[in-house]
Amino acid sequence: MADDAPAPPKINTSVPHPARIYDYLLGGKDNFEADRKVAEATVAASPGVLQGVRDNRAFLGRAVRFLAEQGITQFLDIGTGIPTQGNTHEVAQAVNPAARVVYVDNDPIVMAHARALLRSTPEGRTAYIEADLRDPDSILKHPDTLATLDFDQPIAVVIVGTLMYVDDEEDAFGVVKRYTDAVVPGSHLAITHVTADFEPESLEAFAEAYNSTHEMLTLRTGAEIMRFFDGFELVEPGMVGLSHWRPAPGEDSYRRTHGAYGAVGRKL
Template sequence: MSLYDGVDLRLNVPHSARMYDYFLGGFTNFAADREAAGHVLAIAPWVHDAARANRSFMHRSTRALALAGIDQFLDIGTGIPTSPNLHEIAQGVEPRARVVYADNDPIVLTHAQALLTGNPEGRTAYVEADVTDPVGLLAAPGLRDTIDFSRPVALSLNALLHFVPDAHGAYELVDHLKSVLAPGSALVMTHLTAEFAPEEIGRVIGIYEAAGTAVQARARAEFARFFDGWSLLPPGVVPIPHWRPTADEPPLSASESTGYAGVALRP
């Protein structure tokens, strides 16, 4: 009996979540994922560091928001668990924090148990859902039972929306998710851009698209548009490693970061 019995993981096709796991040094990846990830690294060897920098931004932004008093978190496009996961950071600050994870990848679901071992005082839940159907996602019982939408929520969409092209409703779905959140809620995002390394990122996108995964890198202004109407927290929209860096992390250049980060509050 294996963890994956009865789950169609399409192991012969590279998958974005498993390639990301490989970039992070994880073990939930298979030959096709490693081969495609190897092609990416041959073009852009800094992607290893960029993936870690993206993760580290999640730690810093979650800690900052928990310290500011937010105790409910909705993380969409969670990915394969990589400790520390978001609930470990949030509950490390506020043990009663409630965290809901959502992803549409069956392999993430099979690992959800690892995500759900939260602090007994807090609560964690996992919902299998697609961000392109925000109405269905928000109606999931596991989410409604855990999050009180009359109070502030930190919504994180990290390294997710470059997998949702404009034609699949990226801006509309973010607007919908923002509209259900109470004043004082936060939108936390990272996103691939081609602005720092256009030639390399163009070729990397080709590898994902050859595997059937649509990717749309966005320019700074296109990324900033997701936050429209909300107040960006300092330092605003910046390359991912430049969002409130800590002294104990190696400084990465913008080109090595591959993406932008931002955190905004609903007025």
């Protein structure tokens, strides 16, 4: 998106946004100068960020495919980001064309692109909600959510690359529990979250560079991230570095360093 192109309403392009920063790091074009400055500062501080965002996106695809193969047909994707290759409904509907997906993001640019580009199969359904993760009622009680997802049946709650933007004062654990309490046993929770457990110096430099901007980022330890999975049993291989979570056959990812955990759990 060109800097001089008209912006959709309600968007302040001088303020960086995580979805647009992520888009830039993935090589996308739907970002602005403020987003690029933050992205470039974080890469300068921690060059592994570029591999990290690719690993995060790849985890999403593998996790959604795994869940669809286990028979999950409903997905609530919170913090979806700007559409790119391998979107949740594309992966799920490739396994089961009847899969249903609700996308949620708080950036109007994300929602504009989602509504324009993301098309469901005829058998399935997709919905797009502009809302904030921190306000579960605005998502769980939204008419489009209720028209798309059946909360009497298992749902996969997908929160990939988002929870680090919710700090402890905003009760990140309580917020996630609102979503997990709303779904029935047999539902799943998929999360990725940045951590300094693997490379403390690099990740702390990344967080410091990021937090010097409008957005703030919270690093959490593995033990803290596990709290999001209270009441859930992790599927194999548990909570691991992103590229270690069910890598594709033949994929040589085990020498790669990590800045984030990924895990999928099943509600008991």
